[in-house]
Amino acid sequence: MTNLAIQANGLVKTFGNNRAVDGVDLKIPTGSICGVLGPNGAGKTTTINMLATLSKPDAGSAKIFGYDVMKETQKVRQLIGLTGQFASIDETLTAMENLMIFGRLHGYSRKDAKRKANELLEEFALTEAANKALSQFSGGMRRRLDLAASLLSNPPLIFLDEPTTGLDPRTRTQMWSTIRNLVKNGSTVMLTTQYLDEADQLADSIVVIDKGRVVANDTPDGLKKSVGETSLQITVKSADSVLDAAQIIERILKTKVQISESSELTAPMNNTNKLTDILTALKEVGITLTNVNLRQPTLDEVFFALTGNTEVKEEN
Amino acid sequence: MNNALALDKNIAITPASERELKNRVSVWTAIQNTFTFAHRTLLKSIRNPESFMDVTIMPIMFTLVFTFLFGGSVSGSIANYLPIIIPGILIQTLMTSCGAVGVQMREDMDKSITNRFKSMPIARVAPLAGALLADILRFIVAGIVIFTMGAVMGYKPEAGILAVVASILFMTLIAWGLSWMFTFTALSVRSSTAASTTGMLIMFPLCFMSNAFVPSDALPSALRFFAEHINPVSKAVAAVRQILSDGTVGTDFWMAIVSVIVLLIIFVPLTLKVYTKKG
Known part of the structure; x- marks a missing residue:
């Protein structure tokens, strides 16, 4: 039980008539990278939002390291880091100010928050830009700062919602190595992606979601073999x-x-x-x-074989 | 980028099972969170000095315009009108500023940074409480600007400088109470544009259907009843005029305090409810 980082049973979320997430089951072991794969609107972000305590499921249950997301919300929040699809940092503040504020909110003293912020800025090669306003940051730098902000509390579980969307190939490769290192240090990572090669490259297990349902859950090789x-x-x-x-x-x-x-x-x-x-x-x-x-076969073809739709291909 | 993203220093992550976790946010943490958010709001306003325009340039402009426009016809002279208009400008400025906070909160809620706050182990009310706390500073700035402007135009309150300080603090308290009402409506509507409009819709009748700019006996009877007996703004303005002229507090002062307490009893729970539900 406790060696599962994420356990979800029959998660459902409806918006009006649209069942955005329609009975998702997940079992993600501690220390692994799980890739959640699906086209736009498949329910990836909605699933992450429920697991990260941002929204309440309409049905079903989920546990993070054994803690119930609905009943033990504050405990769960002490264990997770979330990097959303859109940069969740203050545009008008500097990198340092952003990290200081998040650090203080995580309960660090002013001194510790500063030390931790400096450490992270160094690790993410942002030291020189520490006191620059975010409006001068490139897309890659924003993503790095965003991820750094999620790591302030050294969370054992990190949610990354489309971490490399919009990044150039070089920055994407760097982001991949960062994600691998997080897991090496003992974190568990759940990431969503529309890029099939990203899931293939990074993930220990892949969950394919289409129209709010899990259509496959396997290792990358297993998925390819199954089709x-x-x-x-x-x-x-x-x-x-x-x-x-x-x-x-x-x-x-x-x-x-x-x-x-x-x-x-x-x-x-x-x-x-x-x-x-x-x-x-x-x-x-x-x-x-x-x-x-x-x-x-590429995961692209796997996706087609599993869902019978070519949406992913058409979008690309 | 010298292997920049490799996280070379291996920070071992403490496993979840070895962590001490609490499922409640303590009051002390909530207070600390609130101050952090107030600090954040202030940092943001310093980066964006235009956000202070509504508590600096606006009241200066209003004092000039109202005094020269109505001074003669309402009070016979500019000097006689200043004791009437200065408390009026003060409440009007503070209420406009209250509306701005509501809009700001509404905008923040639509941004993705709210998602990060929501995923953190902080008090849910802290972002709201912090913004309202930072607002107090804006109110005080507005008070200082307005009385300075009054002094420049020749207004010397009879009760002296301490009465001025007391008036600013009293109006800050009143405005802080009213700001919950603005925040509630701003959070209840669909967009920040709508929030800005509803803010104006509350501010205008409360400020202008009162004794803030003209003596209430100049109003038609229905309006006069509202202005004299219902509108808490009238009470607050009358109380400030009394503080500034005699240095005493009377019925109006206490009536204004009671109205604010009633507003707080109604709007604090409502605001918190809509904030935690939507936010």
């Missing part, structure tokens, strides 16, 4: 025959085929030997191919 060892990619020469080709592949593999905008067909494959059948069948009806490719 096929390999992924088949075929490009046909004539765009007119794309749908015919898709039908043939669906008949042989008994699975859905994803068609990209560039008329590329992608399908998960459990049995590589079926490739011969597909190629023969396509040849019989006279469809010419320009490219055939077999590779490990």
Whole structure:
């Protein structure tokens, strides 16, 4: 029991007629990184908000390190750090002032708050910018300060809501190494992301959420395996025959085929030997191919196979 | 960036099971939190000096305009009008400032920083209490500006400087009581724009349907009844005039105090309720 950082049973949150979160169960062990993956509006942030005591679930229950989020709210708040989707720091104040205020609110004395703030500013390479107003900060610097503010109390559980959205690739890689280090020091991290490679890179376990429901919960490798060892990619020469080709592949593999905008067909494959059948069948009806490719499936394809929707692809 | 984000110093995290946790925020913590939020509000206003305009430039402008515009017709001369207008300007300025706090709170609630505060182990009421505490300083600034302006224009209260200090403190208390009413309505409406409008809607009738700018016997009978018997602003203004002229407190003073206590009894619980529910 107590080695679970997060345990949620049947969490529900409704806004009007919309069941934003519709019966989410979670079990996240202490010391791991859990990636919550889903398109916009899937219910990721609403789930985090309930776990971080910002909003009350309409049904279900959740425990953080064994403490009930509804009954032992203040205890839970002493154990978590939250970095929201939008920077939650004061724009008009300096980095140092922001950290001092949050530090004081966490119960540090003025001296300790200052020491802790200096430590964090150094660790996040913000020392030089300590006394600058936030309006002069870059997006990456804001994110770092935001994360630093969440770490003031050395919380054993950290929620990161889309921590790298809008960051350039270099800053994103740095954020990843920061997150890995948090876990090395003994924290548990739950992060939401729309980026499938981010979940793949960081997470020990991935929870896929779609329309308020958990559609899969597994390790990154397990998820990929569950939808096929390999992924088949075929490009046909004539765009007119794309749908015919898709039908043939669906008949042989008994699975859905994803068609990209560039008329590329992608399908998960459990049995590589079926490739011969597909190629023969396509040849019989006279469809010419320009490219055939077999590779490990991406989480993008996993997501498609699990939810049957291409929303993620379309958005990107 | 020299491996900047690597958190090289390994801070071992104390596991949850080894931490001593309390499920209640102590009164002492709540008070400390409130002072931290008051400090935050003040820091923010210093960074944004325009936020002091409503307690500095506005009352100076109003004193000049009202005195020169109405001084002659209401009291015969500017010198005779100043003892009437200065307490009036004081209450009007403080009430405008009360409205601004409500709007500020409403804006803060819509920002994502509120989410961070809500996820922290602090007293829920602290952000609100802190902002209202910081407000007291603004009220005092307004009081000093207005009496200085009055002195520049030739107003010397008969009861002397101590009466001026007492008047500022008394008006600060009254305004602080009224500010809960403004904050409640600001938090109850949907947007900060609406909050700003409702603030004006409360301020205008209370200030102008009173004895603040004209003697109430100049008003039509229905308005006069409201101004003389119901409006707490009239009581407060009359009390301040008495303090400044004779250095004494009378019925109006106590009536104003009682009205404020009644307002606090009604609006503190309502404000806290809407604040914890929405915030």
